[in-house]
Structure formats: structure tokens, C-alpha cells
Amino acid sequence: MCNCSAGGDDRRSCYPSSLSDAVWALIEPLMPVRDRSKGGAARTYGDRLVLDAILFVVRSGCQWRMIPHDLLPWDAAYRWYRAWIADGTWDRVHDALRDQVRQRAGRECNPSAAVIDAQSIKSSEGGQHRGYDAGKRTTGRKRHIVVDTLGLLLVVGVTAASVQDRPGGRTVLSVLAQRFCSIALVWADGGYANSIDNSLIGWARQKLGLVLQIVKRTDDVKGFQVLPRRWVVERTFGWLVRHRRLARDYERLATNSEAMIKIAMIRLMATRLAGQSIRWSNATEREAACRATIEAHLTA
Incomplete structure (x- = not known):
């Protein structure tokens, strides 16, 4: 759903990534409020326009310098993107929306079970935390995530692809135990089980009070197989x-990679709460929707 208007902070374009009015109504109360008593110059660009520019990068996968000129200057979008990482805005918005999605689904805000998995992804040249995953034959980074039973993100950690699942799992499980004391059970695949002594399973139980249950693949079944519980985290991946920005890791810093994942989930959850769809079949339908919106503004 596109938003077409002109002038001031309401300047937006008909891009599929742009926030609809209903989605913005959910996100706006969660954005930080500037303290006017501290003085300073007035904001040139509103939060909604900044978010539209950032979401354009996430959805299209383009470089920051290629943000369309009818949004806002790329350096302004990147500056606010980094500022909201530093002050925890992305975390607060993400967690608040996740609680709303869980409540609407009839769940408690604090989950009692989770699913853990890792995904190796190719990265661009250079940057922080870059390695080679011999198992997947991938040079880049690895995303370690923990999701609830709805597939919503709870914890994310980005490491070099050379980091195995068990060491990476210790890091994200430690964070999980600190943030969500209500979780007692975590499902995982065979990559988190050590065939010799199951050290990660014992460590999780003794140090964190978590039951790490391994969901194994049946050996006599060939090809793709939907496994109980594990399919939830695979769907999240x-x-x-x-989001094309996440189809490959283009970030130079691991913190930026983690932020991009949270931003993608923010848009997904806000769109779901607004009861809207983010699917666009072709450019013709986009142009028709934009034209209809423009005509509605002109005749209003």
C-alpha cells in the first residue's frame, strides 16, 4: 500500500517499501520523543520519511548512496539508522511489536519455549567477522537466531561463518536466558549436539536452566522433510x-547486520498487525495503486 503526497515531512513516494498510514500508526507511538527543552535546530526530516528511506534499502538491497532523491539524502537516512542502533530504538520498537503480535495471537508476552538455528550467508568483501563455513562451503557470516513458537525473533547474533553452531549457540542462549527467564525449553537441530558428550546440552541445563531438545532428521527419509518445531525457525529465515539486503550480508559491522534483521522483522510484524499484505505482483499494479491514491488526494 503506497502513500503519495508532497511537501515537508509528508513527502513520500509510491514505493512498495513505504509505510502505509495504518502501519505508521502502529510504529509512531514507539519512536523516541525529542526533548524540546534541550534546544537545538528543528528536525529537517520526520521519522516516517527516514523510515521509508531505510526500509527502501532493506527491501531493495541497494546501496545507501542510491536512495532515491525524492525520499531524503542518503547520509541523513544512514545517520538516523546508526543513531537508532546506538540508543536502542530498533530494539525497543521490535520488542514492543513482538509483544503485540503475541498478545493478538492469544499468547503471553514472555514465551515459554523457543527454537534455535543458524544460517550461513555470503558476505561482501572485507568487513568485520568474516570466515569460511566448510560444511556449507560459504565465505561470509553466520546468523544465529532464537525465535518463539510463532517464528518471531527473540535473540540474534552475527558471527563469522567459521564459528560452529555450538559456540555460537552458547552466546545467543546466554543472552536468551538473561532476557527471557520464562523460557525453559529450546528446540535445536543435530548441529547443536555433540555425539561424544553432549557438552552444549549439559551446559545449557546446568548454567542456564534450559532444556535443549534435539529434533533429529529421520535417516531413512530422503530429500526435503518438514521436521517438528524446526520448521518454525526455517520459515523465519x-x-x-x-528482503534483498539480507539475501547477502553487505554490512561491514556485525551490529549493522543484526540491526537489518530487526528492521526486517519490525516491518513484517507491523504489517501483520495492521492487517495488510506486503506482496506486490508487478509494476503495473503498483502504478495503478499510486495513481488511485493521487487522484483520491486531489479530489479530497
């Missing part, structure tokens, strides 16, 4: 890579 599918949601993420539909």
Missing part, C-alpha cells in the same frame, strides 16, 4: 531473505 525465509522471511528474512525475502
Whole structure:
């Protein structure tokens, strides 16, 4: 759903990534409020316009310098993107929307079970935390995520692809135990089990009070197989890579990679709460929707 208007902070374009009015109504109360008593110059660009520019990068996968000129200057969008990482805005907005999605689904805000998995992804040249995953034959980074039973993100950690699942799992499970004391059970695949002594399973139980249950694949079944519980986290990875910025890791810093994942989930959850769809079949339908919106503004 596109938003077409002109002038001031309401300047937006008909891009599929732009926030609709209903989605913005959900996000706006969660954005930080500037303290006017501290003085300073007035904001040139509103939060909604900044978010539209950032979401354009996430959805299209373009470089920051290629943000369309009818949004806002790329350096302003990147500056606010980094500022909201530093002050925890992305975390607060993400967590608040996740609680709303869980409540609407009839769940408690604090989950009692989770699913953990990792995904190796190719990265651009250079940058922080870059390695080679011999198992997947991938040079780049690895995303370690923990999701709830709805597939919503709870914890994310980005490491070099050379980091194995068990060491990476210790890091994200430690964060999980600190943030969500209500979780007692975590499902995982065979990559988190050590065939010799199951050290990660024992460590999680003794140090964190978590039961790490391994969901194994049946050996006598060939090809693709939907496994109980594990499909939830695989679906989340599918949601993420539909954003072209996340189909490959272009960030130089791991913190930026983690922020991009949270931003993608923010848009997904806000769109779901607004009861809207983010699917666009072709450019013709986009142009028709934009034309109809413009005509509605002109005749209003």
C-alpha cells in the first residue's frame, strides 16, 4: 500500500517499501520523543520519511548512496539508522511489536519455549567477522537466531561463518536466558549436539536452566522433510531473505547486520498487525495503486 503526497515531512513516494498510514500508526507511538527543552535546530526530516528511506534499502538491497532523491539524502537516512542502533530504538520498537503480535495471537508476552538455528550467508568483501563455513562451503557470516513458537525473533547474533553452531549457540542462549527467564525449553537441530558428550546440552541445563531438545532428521527419509518445531525457525529465515539486503550480508559491522534483521522483522510484524499484505505482483499494479491514491488526494 503506497502513500503519495508532497511537501515537508509528508513527502513520500509510491514505493512498495513505504509505510502505509495504518502501519505508521502502529510504529509512531514507539519512536523516541525529542526533548524540546534541550534546544537545538528543528528536525529537517520526520521519522516516517527516514523510515521509508531505510526500509527502501532493506527491501531493495541497494546501496545507501542510491536512495532515491525524492525520499531524503542518503547520509541523513544512514545517520538516523546508526543513531537508532546506538540508543536502542530498533530494539525497543521490535520488542514492543513482538509483544503485540503475541498478545493478538492469544499468547503471553514472555514465551515459554523457543527454537534455535543458524544460517550461513555470503558476505561482501572485507568487513568485520568474516570466515569460511566448510560444511556449507560459504565465505561470509553466520546468523544465529532464537525465535518463539510463532517464528518471531527473540535473540540474534552475527558471527563469522567459521564459528560452529555450538559456540555460537552458547552466546545467543546466554543472552536468551538473561532476557527471557520464562523460557525453559529450546528446540535445536543435530548441529547443536555433540555425539561424544553432549557438552552444549549439559551446559545449557546446568548454567542456564534450559532444556535443549534435539529434533533429529529421520535417516531413512530422503530429500526435503518438514521436521517438528524446526520448521518454525526455517520459515523465519525465509522471511528474512525475502528482503534483498539480507539475501547477502553487505554490512561491514556485525551490529549493522543484526540491526537489518530487526528492521526486517519490525516491518513484517507491523504489517501483520495492521492487517495488510506486503506482496506486490508487478509494476503495473503498483502504478495503478499510486495513481488511485493521487487522484483520491486531489479530489479530497
